[in-house]
Amino acid sequence: MRKSIYTYAIALALPVVALMTSCEPRELKAEDVLVANEDQLARELAAENVNGEYTVYNINDLIATYCVLEEGNFESEESQYRTRAIYHGDTYLFAIDTLPTDGPGIYIRGRITTDDYGGNFYKALVIQQTKDWATGADIDQQNLRISVDMGSAGGMFQRGQEIIIRCNGLALGRYANQPQLCVPSYNNNIFASSADQKVGWAPGRIPSARFRKATRLIGAPDQSKLVYDVMTLAELDTKYLSKYEDIFGARKADGRLVKITNVHFTGEYDDYGKVAQCTHYNGSDTASVGNPELDKNACTFGPTTGNVGYPQSRYVKDDGDAHKVLISTSEYAKYAFFYLPAAKYVGSIIGILSYYMDNGRYDPDGGEWSITPNDMSYILPECQTEDANPRWIPVEWKKGVPQPED
């Protein structure tokens, strides 16, 4: 009898082992999930398009091809209702061009320059292209913003990662002529301040699932392959900042990855077209002055806007204060409540060049260029090193503790 129990046990155990080991998926390797080479990419792209037809556009070519009408095709084609109001002279603040859904694949390809962990690029990516896809030649950087409805998108789409996006069925939207890959979205936020000026069609975020599905990761991220415009404020000014009147110049300037050198903060900000000095916090428990939770003019990078959500901006100037540019920070950034460095700290700032125009409604010629860094480590990094002299040790605002002098 003993033997037969044993026999049955083995008879039972064999299929157990067999079944438990079969059908389990193999662990994926990097080469399984990151496109390994150009051949593989070409094969995959051909496979997902009818007749294998597709084009990988240079970013500027895509914009030139599809952003033809100043007011965008979405408005004229689909909706008798406006995209958002026109404020800047005769320029449309918002415009949307839809991209064809069917037909050959429309692709753009570039390397991600942003990182949302610091809080400045909420649901937004910027990609940078430095090679012409047709010729393979090196070219001046071309950039495109991508608006995607994905929290912590930078976790999946990391800085330095090269990606390729199938754009069919998406849209190219423009805010103040800055193009972005998006979908049309109707903003009806009646709880917004000045809601009546904000309701209407505008470029909106691409639904997360669609973006994930449309996007491939090519190779591993390599931040060393990002290309910077390294320049002084004077050079920046000459090359881009005065060029807004030229729409296409502005388009080419927006989203560039720049490194400006030899700048310092002045504690100044733009007060509806005028330069004003930020307000100092005296450590009061009750007063709001200088308290970044309550005072939008406090001397920190990104004090509150009362959840209006526009980026806060603080000027940096160059040696001799001849040129200036705004450094912009979201009030939701992790470093938003850190005090601005004093003017004695001089160094470089790395960030994304962008134009902000909503203030245009107060000043028809208003709107200003600004630079948005990924996080605080991109601000005066030279001053933050251990052997820097003077060394800038960032200080965070704290209720009841006065703002340190310098």
Add this chain to the structure above:
Amino acid sequence: MFVLAIGLSAMAQTSLRGRVVANNTQQPVVGAKVTLANQNISTTTNAAGEFALLYLEAMDEEVLIEADGFVPGLELINLKENESNQLDDILLEPDIVSQTESEILLNLTEEEMTDDEGRSQAQASSSSASTDVFNKTVSFGWSTARYRNRGYQSNVENYYIEGLHFNSMERGQFNYSAMGGLNDASRYKEVLNPIEATNFTFGGVGQSTNYLMGATRYAQGWKIGAAGTNRNYKARVNATYSSGLMPSGWAVAAQLAYRFSPYIDQKGIIGEGIKYYSLGYFLTAERVWDNAHLKLITFGAPTERGQNAAVTQEVYDLTGSIYYNPYWGYQDGKVRNSRIVKSFDPTVIAAFEYKIDEQQNFKVAAGYHYSWYSNSALNYFNAPDPRPDYFRNLPSYLWDGQIANPNYETSAGQLFDADGNHYPWGLFVGEDLNGNSYGDGFIGHDGNLVGPSVDEDTYNRLVDLWKARDNKTTQIDWDKIYATNYANNANDPTASARYLIERRHNDLQEATASFNYVNTQFDHLKMTLGAEGKFSQGIHYKTIDDLLGGNQWIDIDAFADRDIKELASNSGFTQEDIANVRKNEIAADYNERIADKKTRFGYDYRINMGNFKAWFQNEWNFNEVDLYYAIAFDYSSMQRSTNMLNGRAWYLTKIAEERTGANPWLYYGKNSYDRIKAAEANGTLKAGTTYVGDAHHFLDPAFKVGATYKINGRNHLKVNAIAETRAPFARDAYISQRVHDAVVSTIYTHDNAKNLKDFYAASEKLVSADLTYEFNYPIVRGRITGFFTQSWGATELNGYYDDEARTFVNQAMTGIDKRYMGVEVAAAFKLGNYFTLTPVASVGDYRYTSDALAVSSAENGMPMTQDLVTNSLVFETVDKVLLKGLKLSTGPQVNASLKLSFFHPKMWFADVTVSYHDWNYLSVAPSRRMQGLYTGTRVDGTAVNGWFGDTYANAIETTDGRAARAIVDTDPTSATYGQATYENAVLDANGVPVLRYPYNIMTMQESLAATNPLNRFIIDASVGKLIYLPNRQSLSINLSISNLTNNTHFKTGGYQQARLPRAVRQGEPDYRNSVITANAWKYPSKYYYAWGTNFFLTLTYKF
């Protein structure tokens, strides 16, 4: 009473003896109930299948023999006066239908869907009372509908094995998976109706079940079986051997059962995305002496199984399947489920019974049980939420922006175009997500509109991906998850993986013992004395299951990391202090980089629980009346100890130290607080040190009494009553047990308890009574029972993301009162020789009878709000939860069925059951029923940031069909200062203002009954055949089909999500900028559905 007992032994000598034998095996049937119908006396058979009934009246008698798993038998006998009457062996036929049903029931609880916390949401009662017509019929027949006995939660039902208590002391539930697939191990049991006289334990308001596993119960020989099913597993093979009682006095029996399903790559079927492997073993040995039995039992079932989840109606509709499972995705072209439960519950039991003399016996038993239970889950840090059914990934999320408020028209005419027409929000959508038509001009009821905020193409594209069940959209995108981790490695090899599969361990070890003494020395009196003791330890920690290509996981808390700026500005902390808050272990020597599968991270704590119970019962049996009464006394304790010092506990402690009136040692316990403070001061905090929290003690008395009046042999009237208190389970006692030691405010520690009543202050108090009329005629038998139970002062915990406080909040509710009342009716009619018709019904009303008090606090120590007068931060808010009048969500409250059974002596079995279920209700989220949401002010006086009556929501319905706004008393000297009243508001039965469409969707208690009444019916059927072969061999085949009509519209349960849709009003400070929006579909309810047609086919060969 004692006086009555004397000298009533007149009808002395007439007796009846006999033996009950299974016809198929010729083995004695142990534990069969033998009843004399006319004089209503019953007994059960012993290990040899023998029974003896003494002191009988001489008359013609019907002897009814019932045993679990057998077709009831009936014998007629003329009892001769003053003789020892002897029956021939009574042969019982095995009931293969009920055996299959028991097996299906055994697996039911582990097939339940579980929510994100791993909690099973809708559990069926899965034990069947062996002989009661009602219980026997409903336990299987109503299991599809998740009927629960008298509307009680599963934790009031007590489960014993050989007299040892096996409910978890942490959650109160019995873990069936321990006996996974071991249909023989669980075959024999005694089940007691609520509040009866009991013999193995004191019992309680719920049913008590005692599994009996002695080896002598099993028929000598071999049994092998195979089963096929389309449920979560697809096949089962098993083998049982039993020696029978051997000359040596020993009997041994053993079973092996293996159940399995590989991943099956098919969508829209039962068990989608689920794999299942379970190997159960059961070994029992019994030594029999003249006066004693010794039983040694061990069993366990290492199991690995995938899970599935409840989802929202939108997802069911989009995927077109009630079997959609969001937990799996394709990896390397193969199905992989992210949620794999691994469990193994090895159990050893020794039980000894000794017959001191004819009138006295005792039993002692001891058992040990270690339960390894863990489930895996995807976790992520600073990366997109990987759940395909995450609300932001669904088409309904695109409806977010389109919120129009009719009252906004006057201040901003932009909502109308030049011709006075509304702008065409949702131009391409004609109805809302509940299917309500927008009507003319797409303007919804009351002018409120919610529709897609994107263009039609964009919206439809996402809808299409869902409808087509696109692999990357509707399932886990394993490729992108791996890609993210590999990319992350390249960017920074020392960074934390963005995704991992973690394994959440909830182990439990228990040592338990019991003693039971029965004395029948006195005429008419049976005295039972029992004692039970149990030590139990819940062991909770996380380990890594799979890094998914990542190099390591860095153990910090994502919520604390996200709120770091707020946490910093709310305290006088240094930057290093703030860094501590994110840590799950603050000791500096803790290595938070985890790369191996052994290291525990996240949390590592234990809950030690002790319990001692003593009870005493007297049963008096007289000609016309039986009486019993019993008392019990229960002591229990719980104490948490942790091996990790959580940063949020540390932060909360520091905050409490700064606050006046706060209790700084609340989060560590008193002794540990001093130790930790000293170690911190000396810089000697060491990782891995064990810190023991405060012990909490509970005293719970209970008393029960009952009587049976025997109108005659065939008609009985029974009345029972019980009063008891029940200490809270650990899961409801600790506010945030993974983080800290704090308990709900009604629980005392030995330090602050002052009076005896402090030891039962937190206990739920229950009284319950039932009245039963029982009848037993040859053609019909059954019962009618009315029951009433009231409980007071229950405690319940909830955790959820709160959009008002904008962080994860723990909410402790106390003072919950509930009432359960109803009627149970069952009758079994014999229709000729072959058919039995059994109508059964249970109609109940199970509801909350009070509001509850809730204390809410942020898990990471963020303030909940700000006091508008003093500007000080408020860390705990107190408010009422408007529960009064709501129904309990413990299954359908109206149930009725009609069962037709067929049994032919040539061993054909068949039955068909038609069941109807109604009055089944959604579980309501307390966070949506807070009083402050209606009044703007909480009970503690703090202001609610965004509520139904404020200007921006305008959610209150008026009698003339408009929106009421609250009138808030602004006079600081007034007694009702800060309180809100409404003019002409429509009030519900409890005086709570009724909300307008679509706000009403957010707070109402939804009925789960199918819209079409035909879909409230479930039809089950089964057919079986037993074939006798030569040499006592037999072969049985049984096919059981549930839900024959494939009704896929039957919701068995569901719950409201806790979050409320909120928007931010710009230009306002944080503490008053929140607005409840009309987007009722943003966090909709999640539902469980009953499976469509499913079958279970068994084949058993005995030799």
